[in-house]
Amino acid sequence: MVNRARSQTSAVGVRARFAAAGALLLALTACAGPQPEEPEVAATRPPREVRHDTEELARAFPPLGTPVSASWIRWDNSSTGEQSRMQVAWIDAVVEVAPQTMETLVTQYESEESGQRPAVQKELVSALPPGPFRTGVELNMAFAAERTSTRVFLDPAHDTVVLQSYNFSGR
Incomplete structure (x- = not known):
């Protein structure tokens, strides 16, 4: 029991x-x-140099045609002190293109208004047009290349293309 x-x-x-x-x-x-919160690495990093030349961007991204003007930055992981087998380089760019180029981008590649605003590095935020922005997978693929992935935003009213791109290669 x-x-x-x-x-x-x-x-x-x-x-x-x-x-x-x-x-x-x-x-x-x-x-x-x-x-206590971890200190932000970005807070200690000096601002990146904003470039305005367009030739290198036009070579890297042929759909831009011959850009009218550009504000862009490029950075990589070589100065991080990490012993990585991958070399990664990033480009954020705000590019004014010719009206004909914008017309081609809008009509040739599927895109739609996204309601999103590009998340470029802080050095380029003031260069962003007001939008609204169009984006799409087909448009992104048009700007991609081997070992490169690019997110593309269009502001057709301002003939502006915004790029957020990264390229990786082995060391």
Whole structure:
């Protein structure tokens, strides 16, 4: 015959121990207080140089045609001190193109208004037109190349193409 009183008492004791352990854990967590945030690496990084030449961009991204003007930055992971087997380079660019080039980009490659605003590096934020911006997979693929992935945004009203691109290669 099983003593029901003893079984219930044991179960209550186990629950009480779990509750006490949980309360102790909660108390220790509360005593630790908020942890200081990790310092932002970007805060210590000097601003990148904004370039305005267009020849290198036109070679890297032929759908731009002959750009009217550009503000762009390029950076890579060579100065991070990481011993990576991959060399990665990024380009963010705000490029004014000829009206005919914009017309070709809008009509030749599928895109739609996205409601998104390009997330370019802070050095280029002031160069962004107001939008709205068009984007799309087909448009992105038109600007991609071997080992390069590019996100493309168009502001047709301002004949502006915004690029967020990265290229990777082995070392």
